Amino acid sequence: MSPNLATNPQVSHVSLPAAVDVVRVEGLGKTYPKGTEALKGVSFAIDEGEVFCLLGRNGAGKTTLLRILATQLRPTTGRATVLDHDVLREPKAIRPFISVVPQEARPQMMLSAWDHIRLMCMIRGMSKEDALARTKTMMEEFDLWEHKDKLTADLSGGLRQRVLLAMALIADPKVLFLDEPTIGLDPLGRRQVWAMIRRLTAKGVTVLLTTHYMDEAEKLSDRLAIIDRGQLAFLGTVEEAKAMAGTGMKVIVEPLKANGDDRQVLEPKSNTEILEIVQRSLNDGRRVTFQPPTLEDAFIKIVGGSIEE
Amino acid sequence: MLLIVLSLVSFLPVFFLFVFSGGNAAMAMPALVGAIVLTLAFIGLFAAQSVYFYKHWFRFQDMFVASPVSPISYTLGLSLSTLFSSAPSVLIALAILLYSRPVGIVPILGILGVSAILWLAMVFAGFAIGASTKNTRRANSVPQVLGFVIGFLPPVYYPLSILPPSIQPFALLIPSTHAAQLGKYYFGLLDLAPTEVLFGWVYLIVFTIVMAIIVSKKARWVDP
Numbered sequence: 207m208s209p210n211l212a213t214n215p216q217v218s219h220v221s222l223p224a225a226v227d228v229v230r231v232e233g234l235g236k237t238y239p240k241g242t243e244a245l246k247g248v249s250f251a252i253d254e255g256e257v258f259c260l261l262g263r264n265g266a267g268k269t270t271l272l273r274i275l276a277t278q279l280r281p282t283t284g285r286a287t288v289l290d291h292d293v294l295r296e297p298k299a300i301r302p303f304i305s306v307v308p309q310e311a312r313p314q315m316m317l318s319a320w321d322h323i324r325l326m327c328m329i330r331g332m333s334k335e336d337a338l339a340r341t342k343t344m345m346e347e348f349d350l351w352e353h354k355d356k357l358t359a360d361l362s363g364g365l366r367q368r369v370l371l372a373m374a375l376i377a378d379p380k381v382l383f384l385d386e387p388t389i390g391l392d393p394l395g396r397r398q399v400w401a402m403i404r405r406l407t408a409k410g411v412t413v414l415l416t417t418h419y420m421d422e423a424e425k426l427s428d429r430l431a432i433i434d435r436g437q438l439a440f441l442g443t444v445e446e447a448k449a450m451a452g453t454g455m456k457v458i459v460e461p462l463k464a465n466g467d468d469r470q471v472l473e474p475k476s477n478t479e480i481l482e483i484v485q486r487s488l489n490d491g492r493r494v495t496f497q498p499p500t501l502e503d504a505f506i507k508i509v510g511g512s513i514e515e
Numbered sequence: 516m517l518l519i520v521l522s523l524v525s526f527l528p529v530f531f532l533f534v535f536s537g538g539n540a541a542m543a544m545p546a547l548v549g550a551i552v553l554t555l556a557f558i559g560l561f562a563a564q565s566v567y568f569y570k571h572w573f574r575f576q577d578m579f580v581a582s583p584v585s586p587i588s589y590t591l592g593l594s595l596s597t598l599f600s601s602a603p604s605v606l607i608a609l610a611i612l613l614y615s616r617p618v619g620i621v622p623i624l625g626i627l628g629v630s631a632i633l634w635l636a637m638v639f640a641g642f643a644i645g646a647s648t649k650n651t652r653r654a655n656s657v658p659q660v661l662g663f664v665i666g667f668l669p670p671v672y673y674p675l676s677i678l679p680p681s682i683q684p685f686a687l688l689i690p691s692t693h694a695a696q697l698g699k700y701y702f703g704l705l706d707l708a709p710t711e712v713l714f715g716w717v718y719l720i721v722f723t724i725v726m727a728i729i730v731s732k733k734a735r736w737v738d739p
Contacts, residue, residue, distance in 0.1 A: 280739055
């Protein structure tokens with residue numbers, strides 16, 4: 207497991223060991239030509255086969271970070287390596303082994319799913335025969351075969367996202383970058399994408415994805431980084447986030463016939479306090495329910511606001 | 516198929532000139548030369564839309580950057596594909612021209628040469644526009660306005676001599692005027708002095724180099 211390294215007080219300061227990580231970021235900063243400082247001294251490392259989520263509000267710097275790692279954007283300060291190659295100096299050594307699905311990417315409406323995947327195979331340098339065979343394999347793997355002749359204009363959002371994922375995965379990448387992969391999808395479509403990501407990591411693919419959906423980060427991530435205003439605010443697992451933010455069980459006390467008017471949400475500090483609340487509520491004839499801490503609670507504690515702000 | 520149909524749009528003025536001049540081939544022939552030159556210029560200029568849409572709309576350029584695809588092959592692919600789609604209409608026009616006015620191989624190479632260099636300049640212009648705009652409306656409208664400025668306004672379909680002498684120097688500032696003048700010259704539809712031929716070629720080459728410099732400043736494979 208890679209060290210939880212960051213330049214932020216919420217994460218311990220340690221030196222990176224010499225071991226080779228799939229992704230390694232050290233003091234990365236990015237200031238855009240017009241002066242916007244999007245990233246400030248971000249450091250972390252990602253292990254092979256991990257699903258690593260970058261979580262943060264809109265404009266926090268998640269996409270900037272992902273684009274730098276995917277060799278699409280130059281960093282201003284610091285260093286980043288992917289598969290032990292520097293993203294700035296050796297992008298050509300990285301590119302054959304990575305793939306990216308950009309945020310809000312969309313297929314061409316007048317082409318079919320088959321066309322998209324076959325064209326990407328040929329753009330990636332496959333021969334005509336190999337491209338046809340690979341396209342068929344990918345379409346079957348992504349359950350797209352029955353839709354192969356439909357124009358993408360006639361496909362659902364979830365199927366279109368699958369087309370894009372299939373395009374990204376034709377080259378069997380070692381590292382996959384997904385920028386908000388489920389934005390705009392319905393709950394079923396989101397779950398299909400999640401299942402696909404899990405299947406990939408089972409094969410050893412490392413996935414770095416950005417999201418601002420808390421449930422997505424909670425369900426998918428092996429580890430996550432919370433980015434706030436360009437800085438690393440937290441690095442660790444979901445459980446560590448909840449623990450670090452000091453969020454405990456919430457106790458909700460309300461009348462038996464709940465009408466929402468007299469509802470109390472309490473955050474007791476100890477088990478003794480929980481017992482006292484339960485005892486008091488039962489004596490008063492009120493209903494008590496418990497709500498375990500969520501990643502959203504931790505996020506709010508860590509960045510001092512909600513994701514929608 | 517759609518692009519092939521669109522490339523035929525540049526032949527509409529030829530049709531109108533032929534019809535409204537009462538079937539006068541003397542008007543239609545220079546216009547046909549202009550149409551060949553402009554078909555390639557238009558299709559080059561509209562690379563702006565491909566560049567913009569692949570980068571900002573479909574976001575495929577980001578997928579290509581993060582792959583072994585080189586910027587050179589991407590650029591060549593986008594620009595040369597436009598040549599394939601415009602080839603049928605250019606060949607049809609060339610066949611009509613040759614049927615009406617048989618010429619040798621040098622004039623054919625001449626008109627294809629000036630058309631190709633104007634196409635290259637317009638591809639560069641298209642890439643510069645597509646790479647520097649982040650606005651869909653602008654990506655669509657700027658090539659259309661420029662298409663009007665380089666295509667329908669200057670003496671491409673009609674002779675330069677029709678314009679008042681005071682306006683002619685301004686018309687000669689537009690590169691498509693030179694391309695059309697040279698094309699008409701190669702088909703024997705216009706007399707030009709050797710210095711005028713040389714000036715026309717030099718103007719087109721310099722314009723293409725300037726466009727290449729602009730696109731090298733504007734278009735980026737890896738964003739800064």
